[in-house]
Structure formats: structure tokens, C-alpha cells
Amino acid sequence: MKVIVLGAGIAGVCTAWYLLEAGHDVTVIDRADAAAMETSFANAGQLSYGYTTPWAAPGIPKKAAKWLLRQHSPLIFRPDGSLFQLQWLWQMLGNCNSGRYHQNKERMVRVSEYSREMFRHFQAEHVLDFEGRNKGTLQIFRTEKEVSAAEGDIEVLQAYGVPYQRLQPEACLQYEPALKNALHKIAGALHLPNDATGDCHLFARKLAQMCTEKGADFKFNCEISRIEHSDGLIKAVHAGGGRFEADRFVCALGSFSRPVLAGLGLDLPVYPVKGYSLTVPVTDGSAAPVSTIIDETYKVAITRFNERIRIGGMAELSGYKLQLAPERRETLELVVNDLFPGSGDLRRAVFWSGLRPMTPDSTPIIGATRFDNLFINTGHGTLGWTMSLGSAKLTADLVCGRETEIRSDDLGLARYEK
Known part of the structure; x- marks a missing residue:
């Protein structure tokens, strides 16, 4: 055929x-x-099997309203002049309830866990170096409020049998030693051992x-x-x-x-949700991350490749425009400097944006x-x-x-x- x-x-x-x-x-x-x-081409590099979760969730409309007012917001809304943008947002809001959330979460976890199995089979049969690492994801929370809010996610992880570990700040160092100078900024963390990383491109x-x-x-x-x-x-x-x-x-x-x-x-x-990334050459491996860290406050992921660090995040609803906004770069630089100072040369960083195909559910x-x-x-x-x-x-x-x-x-x- x-x-x-x-x-x-x-x-x-x-x-x-x-x-x-x-x-x-x-x-x-x-x-x-x-x-x-x-x-x-330059996404965040995470194979986030355990971090699979719908954007449309209970409480998101209220959170989104607050995010839009922040200087370093994880969410940016720019009217693109289309009726479709408004229709899509309305449909997404319709999924921000408990029943739809659990239905959508089950679908997503089903596909992600199957994909994890397919990666396991593929790597058992083929040698393909894509700078992959199987060291898990560390999700860090900067406030006690974020720690408490994560209990809802933990219930979902338990329901779907996804391995996880709650961590006190000091325990983060067993997975990410370079966080030693940022421990005072962390209130707690969640480690997802089955997650992996790699250069998608x-x-x-x-x-x-x-x-x-x-x-x-x-x-x-x-x-x-x-x-x-x-x-x-x-x-x-x-x-x-x-x-x-x-x-x-x-x-x-x-x-x-x-x-x-x-x-x-x-x-x-399917709406084009714009994301941004920075790819930074590593200058001090001991100051750099080992795997992937997700900063829950900024919704930014920091991922280690061999000799590069990929920082990715933000969700911008502005249509099919790919223009690079300098203020988004500032956010990415802020997060990596805050958690891993001196790890890479930001002067040689490559700034990029891409359009993620997002459904309302x-x-x-x-x-x-x-x-x-x-x-x-x-x-x-x-x-x-x-x-x-x-x-x-x-x-x-x-x-x-x-x-x-x-x-x-x-x-x-x-x-x-x-």
C-alpha cells in the first residue's frame, strides 16, 4: 500500500x-x-510522561487572569483578529471542570505511557544517539501554596500509577546537585523518575x-x-x-x-500556541542541571543536553506569528540565572520560537x-x-x-x- x-x-x-x-x-x-x-526544532527537550496533564483544568481561568498581569507571565494573550481564537478559548474554558479534566487526563496519560513503552522498544532495537538521558524530571515549587496545590496532581499520579516522590528542598540535591545555591528559593519538589530528556530535532x-x-x-x-x-x-x-x-x-x-x-x-x-526557547552552550558542567527541572512559578523547563542547556516555556496565543519578543528572552534568562548561575554562556544563546498545535481539551x-x-x-x-x-x-x-x-x-x- x-x-x-x-x-x-x-x-x-x-x-x-x-x-x-x-x-x-x-x-x-x-x-x-x-x-x-x-x-x-528547539522544543524544551522533555519526555514528560509523568508530567502529562491538560492545560484545561479546574481553577485555570482564575490563575490565567492573574498570570496575565505578571511581568514574567507564563501566559500571553494577543488578539489575532480571528473568530476561531475566541471559539477555541471558549471551548477550552468548557473543559476547565473536574469531569472533563479527569477524562482528558486519562486520554493523555494513556497515549504518553504508550509512547514511553514505544521508546523503550525502539531503544532496545536501535542505536540512535539524540543526547538522551533517563534521569527523570524535578518539578520545583517556590512557595508553600504551590506545594499544597500540587496535592491535586499527586492524586492524579496515584490514580494512574505514575511513580513519583515528594521532596524537601535539601533532597533535591540528590537529583540536581547544582541547585545547592538556590535551595533557599525552593519550598518543595516532586520527582518523576520515569521521565526522560533528549533533543527532539x-x-x-x-x-x-x-x-x-x-x-x-x-x-x-x-x-x-x-x-x-x-x-x-x-x-x-x-x-x-x-x-x-x-x-x-x-x-x-x-x-x-x-x-x-x-x-x-x-x-x-487546533490552535497555534507559541512557545519560546533558549539554547545555551554549557560553560561549567558542575553548575548546570543534570536532567530536566520544571520551575512551577514561571512554567519554564530547563533541560540538559550533552554540552547545551535548553530553557523553554511560555504559552502565547497570538496566531501564527513567529516574531521573537525580547521580553520572553528576559524571562528565560531570569529563570536559568536564578537556579543555575554561571552554568552557560547566555551571550551565545540561540533564541527561538515555535507553534505548538493545541486542542481545547x-x-x-x-x-x-x-x-x-x-x-x-x-x-x-x-x-x-x-x-x-x-x-x-x-x-x-x-x-x-x-x-x-x-x-x-x-x-x-x-x-x-x-
């Missing part, structure tokens, strides 16, 4: 890999000049090469102009001046899945559409890297018509069309 995958980000490349593993003829189409050049690029060696055909610099369809079937994709036919198609275009599929009459509730959209041969794998929000292999294996099984290894009937676009 011939399958076309739209998008060569982490979701698209991983989907292509599992389709190749199933023996299919795969073509990947992307407008960039190489794999993982957009949202997958590096992984995607190397996996794309493995896909090519397996026979995949990557069509880069190939902008999609339209999708041809009739009688409930996709016939071809027009891109880069060419026409590409296939038996089945997968859309893994991240935030751009919505505008591309709009021409088919499909209304994907925080759950990805994985599955079939009303077109019999079109499938979707998008909407992972901040967890595209975490959910990458699990979502891809699930998508590939659905494309192949095989029984899936985890429940998938509630992950598709149909949940929004009811």
Missing part, C-alpha cells in the same frame, strides 16, 4: 517509520528543506535518515497547495508543482493541519476522518515529543486497519463533531 504523510516534524517522521516497519511504500511531504525544522533528523534507508521518499521544499478529493476519498495532494497519489494519507502538519484540511470541510480545533487528535483514506496525527500541544512514538504507532495501526494496542476510539476528530 502507498501512503503519503503530510509533515516531516516529529509526528510525521515517526508515523512514516512505523508505516515502513509495516511494509508500506511511504512518501513524506514537507515545505521545509529538511526534517523537523519548525515546531520540532536530533532524533527526528536521524530517524528520517533511517526512514530514507528503509525506502521512504522525502519531498522537501514542497508547499501543499490543495488536496484533491471525490466520492469520500482523497485522490491526490498537489504540492511543490507536483501531483502525488496514494492509497492512504496521514496529516501530521501540527498547527498547520487546520488550514490545510479546511479546504476539505474539516474543522480541526489538550488531547491529541489521532484517527480517521469522514474521508475513508485520510487519517490525522496532530494536536499534541506541548507534548508532541513526549507522545511522538506512541501516537505514530497508533496512527500506523489505524492506517493499516490493524487492532490497536491501546484504546483509540475517543481520540479522533469525531469527538468534536458530535
